[in-house]
Amino acid sequence: MKIMVIGSGGREHCLAWKIAQNPSMEKIFCVPGNGGMSEIGECVTLHSHSEMVTFAQEKGVDFVFVGPEGPLAMGIVDLFKEAGIPILGPDRKASLLEASKVFAKRFMACYGIPTAPFRIFERYEEAADFLRRREDYPVVVKVDGLAGGKGVYILNDLDEALDALSEIMVHGKFGEAGRRVVVEDFVSGEEATVMLAFDGKDYLFLPSSQDHKRVGESDVGPNTGGMGAYSPAPLVTPQVEDRIERKIVHPFLEGAMKEELWYRGILYLGLMIDEYGEPYVLEFNVRLGDPEAQVVLPRIQSDWVELGLALWNGNLRDFRLQVNNQSCLSVVLVSQGYPGHYETGKKIEGLEKRTEWEREGIFLFHAGTEKRGDHFYTTGGRVMNVCALGNSLEEAYDKAYRVISHLSFEGIYYRKDIGFRALRRNSR
16 A cells, blocks of 8 residues: 655654555655654655646555645645545545635534634724723734634733734734634633544544643643644543534534534534533644644554544444553753744754664654654754653653653753643642
8 A cells, every 4th residue: 555644743653654554555645744754654745736747646545645735725636536536634625614704603603512702803093993992901813814823812912912912913923814803701620632533424532642732831821823732631531522523513513514514524623621521612723733642542452544444434333443542741942942933953862772762662753853864954943853652741842752751953842741630730
């Protein structure tokens, strides 16, 4: 079997690693891939989606897995479908659930999915007037389009809110993505991620997880694409999962069918769980989360390619997902200055024992790296994910940070408190 993995981050490296475990795997093409992925498959640079389709046809690719949201939002699934090549992901219309916060909020409102009350604005003056009249803070402002996880602002007072609004709508920080904004009430509680495999009519839950989006320890500082994660999330109890299923998943299914959304892939629910255990949707994503995938996939014992085929063929009902009982924790190593300006081209030291570490259930999933000769160098803000399996979250934490102590590159930064909420809960 020949597989194409589209993307270049830690999620895609983890995905390629998981796919490579399929016993009939012949070849994995990584488009464009990264330094770590080059050790699993052939990294190929292709400049357009049509080039990817042609390449897949010429190489006899049997299945395509898409990692990031950008290609999905641009309709890559539609192109591969037209060419008759199996691909995992929603079509362009269904991808609006992530590509447009406005579309997603209207969808939730229409089908009664619990989410924060909201208003939509296309003009700065109208949004600013609304914020000036508002009495309750904090407030949340979100750009409509894709912003790499950086287009959400939690604002504590009017001055902060007006500054953020000006940055988005007047100065155009996010370009076209910020042409419209969603202003919504702040919902207090604790965040969690629940992902589903969804074939258009049937679904199954993947293991729960919790991301750490803020750059600083104790969740301070600006939002990032993710500084680490762990799975499972103790917050998502069987009772909470039941509420998610009844109050969110079932209405979502109704909406997807009525709106005729073509969907064969992973649905990501970014949730806020309040003090009463009630779930609210903060966001939909239409693909695996990053870094959540890096703590969920190592716990899944089932073959990921077989799951993909079940989704594509619409027979998910017959698939049985097997998950181990271990915990998994991931710490993201980033370049100094991330998520702002950072330097690249730094040599990564301490990777000599990575094969030995993998035998201990510790995996290094590359994100912003390239391989030059026998060495790896940084190419991005998020550089590498150190992921560890353990019989408890405490064990996974200790294993991950033990390995991190052996790794270095100029300007390395990482949070030292990944998993702190669950660890604090476990210590009570």
